[in-house]
Amino acid sequence: MLDDRKLAVLRAIVEDFVSTNEPVGSKALADRHNLGVSPATIRNDMAVLEEQGYIAQPHTSAGRVPTDKGYRLFVDRLSTIKPLSAPERRAIETFLSGAYDLDDVVGRTVKLLAQLTRQVAVVQYPSLTRSTVRHVELVRVAESRLLLVLITDTGRVEQRVIETPAEISEESIGHLRALLNTCLDGLGLGEVPTAVADLPDKVGPDERPVAAAVLSVLLETLVERHEEKIVFAGAANLAAVDFSQSLREVLVALEEQVVLMRLLGESGDSSTVTVRIGTENPELGLRSTSVVAADYGVGDLTLARLGVLGPTRMDYPSTMGAVRAVARYVGQILAGS
Amino acid sequence: MLDDRKLAVLRAIVEDFVSTNEPVGSKALADRHNLGVSPATIRNDMAVLEEQGYIAQPHTSAGRVPTDKGYRLFVDRLSTIKPLSAPERRAIETFLSGAYDLDDVVGRTVKLLAQLTRQVAVVQYPSLTRSTVRHVELVRVAESRLLLVLITDTGRVEQRVIETPAEISEESIGHLRALLNTCLDGLGLGEVPTAVADLPDKVGPDERPVAAAVLSVLLETLVERHEEKIVFAGAANLAAVDFSQSLREVLVALEEQVVLMRLLGESGDSSTVTVRIGTENPELGLRSTSVVAADYGVGDLTLARLGVLGPTRMDYPSTMGAVRAVARYVGQILAGS
DNA sequence: ACTTGGCACTCAGGAGTAAGGAGTGCCAGC
DNA sequence: GCTGGCACTCCTTACTCCTGAGTGCCAAGT
Numbered sequence: 001m002l003d004d005r006k007l008a009v010l011r012a013i014v015e016d017f018v019s020t021n022e023p024v025g026s027k028a029l030a031d032r033h034n035l036g037v038s039p040a041t042i043r044n045d046m047a048v049l050e051e052q053g054y055i056a057q058p059h060t061s062a063g064r065v066p067t068d069k070g071y072r073l074f075v076d077r078l079s080t081i082k083p084l085s086a087p088e089r090r091a092i093e094t095f096l097s098g099a100y101d102l103d104d105v106v107g108r109t110v111k112l113l114a115q116l117t118r119q120v121a122v123v124q125y126p127s128l129t130r131s132t133v134r135h136v137e138l139v140r141v142a143e144s145r146l147l148l149v150l151i152t153d154t155g156r157v158e159q160r161v162i163e164t165p166a167e168i169s170e171e172s173i174g175h176l177r178a179l180l181n182t183c184l185d186g187l188g189l190g191e192v193p194t195a196v197a198d199l200p201d202k203v204g205p206d207e208r209p210v211a212a213a214v215l216s217v218l219l220e221t222l223v224e225r226h227e228e229k230i231v232f233a234g235a236a237n238l239a240a241v242d243f244s245q246s247l248r249e250v251l252v253a254l255e256e257q258v259v260l261m262r263l264l265g266e267s268g269d270s271s272t273v274t275v276r277i278g279t280e281n282p283e284l285g286l287r288s289t290s291v292v293a294a295d296y297g298v299g300d301l302t303l304a305r306l307g308v309l310g311p312t313r314m315d316y317p318s319t320m321g322a323v324r325a326v327a328r329y330v331g332q333i334l335a336g337s
Numbered sequence: 338m339l340d341d342r343k344l345a346v347l348r349a350i351v352e353d354f355v356s357t358n359e360p361v362g363s364k365a366l367a368d369r370h371n372l373g374v375s376p377a378t379i380r381n382d383m384a385v386l387e388e389q390g391y392i393a394q395p396h397t398s399a400g401r402v403p404t405d406k407g408y409r410l411f412v413d414r415l416s417t418i419k420p421l422s423a424p425e426r427r428a429i430e431t432f433l434s435g436a437y438d439l440d441d442v443v444g445r446t447v448k449l450l451a452q453l454t455r456q457v458a459v460v461q462y463p464s465l466t467r468s469t470v471r472h473v474e475l476v477r478v479a480e481s482r483l484l485l486v487l488i489t490d491t492g493r494v495e496q497r498v499i500e501t502p503a504e505i506s507e508e509s510i511g512h513l514r515a516l517l518n519t520c521l522d523g524l525g526l527g528e529v530p531t532a533v534a535d536l537p538d539k540v541g542p543d544e545r546p547v548a549a550a551v552l553s554v555l556l557e558t559l560v561e562r563h564e565e566k567i568v569f570a571g572a573a574n575l576a577a578v579d580f581s582q583s584l585r586e587v588l589v590a591l592e593e594q595v596v597l598m599r600l601l602g603e604s605g606d607s608s609t610v611t612v613r614i615g616t617e618n619p620e621l622g623l624r625s626t627s628v629v630a631a632d633y634g635v636g637d638l639t640l641a642r643l644g645v646l647g648p649t650r651m652d653y654p655s656t657m658g659a660v661r662a663v664a665r666y667v668g669q670i671l672a673g674s
Numbered sequence: 675a676c677t678t679g680g681c682a683c684t685c686a687g688g689a690g691t692a693a694g695g696a697g698t699g700c701c702a703g704c
Numbered sequence: 705g706c707t708g709g710c711a712c713t714c715c716t717t718a719c720t721c722c723t724g725a726g727t728g729c730c731a732a733g734t
Contacts, residue, residue: 039726
């Protein structure tokens with residue numbers, strides 16, 4: 001249906017439009033790319049491409065602009081992910097390895113990705129549900145107040161205050177702490193609820209109310225934090241490209257955790273980097289943006305996702321390269337800490 | 338120099354300009370406010386006000402617009418902070434009291450303030466240096482790895498991993514923990530360094546290297562986290578008002594922690610709410626924005642600052658009211674937790 | 675059957691012009 | 705010292721015209 005030359009024309013249109021941000025015409029194409037044919041021939045090809053919905057013209061006598069469908073074809077078949085340069089890789093590595101806790105890793109990652117792509121970067125915190133328990137700590141902070149600290153293997157630390165129904169001895173706390181740790185050590189957080197279900201039966205009757213209180217807070221922590229945390233950076237980069245009046249809509253969307261969540265989407269099945277273009281996007285108001293996202297994790301374990309949001313008119317090969325590279329390095333950093 | 342009527346005229350100009358965003362003329366003033374004089378008289382007053390630098394006209398034959406100096410006079414002498422309505426207060430209270438840890442309090446506060454003022458809200462995390470130690474915890478997470486958890490009275494929890502030079506027994510850890518807590522309990526964080534200086538001398542020779550390692554990490558934590566964390570929300574509100582091309586500059590400034598820091602400024606000496614207008618602002622690129630900020634804290638103790646950033650053309654009385662109210666409620670919430 | 679040059683046509687965007695109107699400054703009178 | 709009147713400024717909007725990039729189509733060439 002579309003021969004090689006027509007595909008080459010489409011690729012050229014995408015590339016030119018991305019770099020110039022202006023509708024590209026047949027003459028310009030013939031000049032800048034050596035396709036070996038005359039503008040008239042290109043015009044014929046363009047007519048076909050337009051008929052098939054890959055390109056469109058803003059108004060009758062203007063050049064052509066890729067449609068979402070056109071970008072899709074470009075991403076799927078006409079481009080390859082562009083790896084970062086060696087200096088860029090080194091820069092990423094040194095910048096990320098300077099981080100000293102999870103917050104810092106995530107914070108640095110999102111800034112880095114924003115800077116690298118000159119777009120808005122979005123990073124999801126490593127999922128709690130897929131981590132395992134490294135340690136549980138109980139600390140008495142007042143007569144009838146405990147602090148529960150939950151440390152996971154991904155470096156995440158959750159803490160919650162527990163109001164106990166009665167005063168408790170240091171002894172009881174020690175007992176409970178030991179019990180919890182033997183019970184939970186190394187368990188996936190998803191398994192915690194079943195593992196601790198019988199905890200109150202294992203302690204003496206005096207300690208039972210306290211154990212129950214601890215338990216309920218522990219479970220609550222797992223549930224409430226299930227709504228994952230997610231951050232973004234680089235909003236200023238939005239102002240650079242011309243988003244006309246929809247800029248506001250984009251900013252609104254960015255400030256809504258739930259929307260960001262949906263934006264990154266589900267873990268991609270086959271390829272490492274997934275791309276969602278324009279109207280493929282679930283959100284209204286983000287119809288003119290694309291999202292390039294990838295999973296990151298330690299080894300085979302996927303922990304969360306990160307990605308980039310920008311105008312549909314973006315440099316996909318480079319952006320995909322940056323996202324993939326950063327995802328990998330974050331995984332490495334997390335594995336090492 | 339400026340009689341009462343001229344001040345009234347200035348006030349009217351500020352109010353009208355804030356609500357309409359258009360240069361205000363003498364006729365409109367006479368109509369909308371009943372100043373009891375004719376447009377011609379107002380014109381004479383306006384000429385004086387302009388000569389003194391309180392107002393300016395964008396071009397000959399346009400209405401007048403307040404200058405930074407004019408806003409300053411308005412804020413200082415012509416307006417009073419507008420208290421929030423009872424429903425608003427209730428909404429704040431219920432919304433904030435739903436928070437369950439410090440991160441959540443700060444997160445909710447910044448969103449709330451942004452929504453309330455329809456501008457960009459900025460909240461600084463409670464200062465570590467002014468808090469006191471509530472509890473120090475040492476947890477063994479591996480053979481030669483400790484986790485140091487520092488809990489302050491403001492609910493802030495800092496944790497750091499310590500690589501110990503040698504293996505250590507649970508016993509030693511317990512000893513060190515006890516020592517640290519008796520040493521530090523209730524102390525201001527600023528006093529910690531001197532208080533723990535002689536710690537290695539108090540333990541047995543075997544434990545000395547471990548104690549030293551713990552100590553250095555503890556001090557490091559205090560220092561590194563001194564660079565305060567600060568967050569903002571409501572960037573979308575910027576897009577609503579017309580910032581022309583400087584929007585980008587504002588967004589850039591917002592993403593820079595240091596700039597945000599300077600923006601909130603020093604704790605105000607006399608009044609509760611401080612206002613910095615336009616060029617009074619230290620940052621280039623924020624020349625057309627104003628910052629309304631206030632301290633918040635528990636009781637007499639100032640913990641940090643929060644505020645709002647918006648166009649110089651903002652509703653100062655309402656904004657100041659919102660900032661003051663939110664600051665108070667955050668203090669209450671922190672005191673209660 | 676495809677490619678090519680030629681040509682008439684379309685239409686967005688900029689320049690130039692004109693009318694309208696809001697607002698001012700000044701002056702003379704009360 | 706306030707007020708109405710009046711001439712003047714100049715921004716804003718609307719309208720027109722023109723230019724040029726780009727197209728679609730056709731007939732001729734390979």
